[in-house]
Amino acid sequence: MLKQLMYAFIDRFGERLIPLMPNPIDQLKLSHIKLNGLHKKHERPLRIVHLSDMHIGFQFDYEDLIHVIKQVNQQKPDIVCITGDVFDNLDRFKENSDRYIPLFKTIQAPHKFFVYGNHDQRAHRTHDLERVMQHAEIEILNNYGKYITYDDESIYIGGTDDIINSGGNIDQMLHNKTYHAYTIALIHEPDFARFTKRFDVDLQLSGHAHGGQIALPILGAPVRPMLGRKYYRGLYTLKYRQHKMHLHTSTGLGTTHFPVRIGARPEITLIEINK
Numbered sequence: 001m002l003k004q005l006m007y008a009f010i011d012r013f014g015e016r017l018i019p020l021m022p023n024p025i026d027q028l029k030l031s032h033i034k035l036n037g038l039h040k041k042h043e044r045p046l047r048i049v050h051l052s053d054m055h056i057g058f059q060f061d062y063e064d065l066i067h068v069i070k071q072v073n074q075q076k077p078d079i080v081c082i083t084g085d086v087f088d089n090l091d092r093f094k095e096n097s098d099r100y101i102p103l104f105k106t107i108q109a110p111h112k113f114f115v116y117g118n119h120d121q122r123a124h125r126t127h128d129l130e131r132v133m134q135h136a137e138i139e140i141l142n143n144y145g146k147y148i149t150y151d152d153e154s155i156y157i158g159g160t161d162d163i164i165n166s167g168g169n170i171d172q173m174l175h176n177k178t179y180h181a182y183t184i185a186l187i188h189e190p191d192f193a194r195f196t197k198r199f200d201v202d203l204q205l206s207g208h209a210h211g212g213q214i215a216l217p218i219l220g221a222p223v224r225p226m227l228g229r230k231y232y233r234g235l236y237t238l239k240y241r242q243h244k245m246h247l248h249t250s251t252g253l254g255t256t257h258f259p260v261r262i263g264a265r266p267e268i269t270l271i272e273i274n275k
Helices: 001-019 062-074 095-103 120-123 126-135 191-197
Strands: 029-036 046-049 079-082 111-114 142-150 153-158 182-188 205-207 234-240 243-249 266-274
Touching: 046 062, 062 095, 062 266, 095 234, 111 153, 120 126, 191 205, 191 234, 191 243
Parallel strands: 029 266, 046 079, 079 111, 153 182, 182 205, 205 243
Antiparallel strands: 046 266, 142 153, 234 243
16 A cells, blocks of 8 residues: 555656656667577568557657557568556546557557556556457457467467566466467566576567666666566577577656656667578
8 A cells, every 4th residue: 555655656746747858759769689580481580569668648648659650560560569568557547548449450460469567457457458459459468378370380479467466377378389389478577587488488578677767877777677677678588408588678668657768768679580
């Protein structure tokens, strides 16, 4: 209860600062990562766009999302992955969340997936977000996975429930995996990778930490959230015995608590994967 009151106070203070601050989305960057690991050589690599941490309703707004989706569609992705914290706090969201359904529906990709973040579940109104995603034709991977096909190659993609609020379940996420294939896991909190690497997962996509949101030269990011302290931004390679897994932690798109980004620009990430 005390923690909730503290966050409420910080959020209210941060909201008052929003009109005084520049919009971080003006510094939006496109990051480009190339990986190997698919089982076949393809003429065109698999193209994944990774988005995270919009926090709609705090500083990031409807017009910002229009701009982001335009940039996403220009990448011509095969898969779009959204790794949580779409809304900042649905209990305090001043608009009708259904307004965002037609906008999310304009994301152009054969496959679109979403997993819950800690803010998505903070207000205990996941049914609202679930309705938005379902009507926008974005599939929720909630301790669930499935095979998809890219250019005659099977790829397994799954996601867990939010780790902080619900624990998540990788075993359940991989339950439908009956044969070996390149495997992608969407998990909001990046530091959970120390467990994910023990499973047959090739790539984990995460967000949560906002790249620290404020990252200083030499010092780095002095404030990092729980389960976002070690792997808080960028691309990592983790090993467990003979297995190697990549982790990408997005710096995200929005802000939370304080409407400030320093040294942690918001990003859209294009990940290209081939053999």
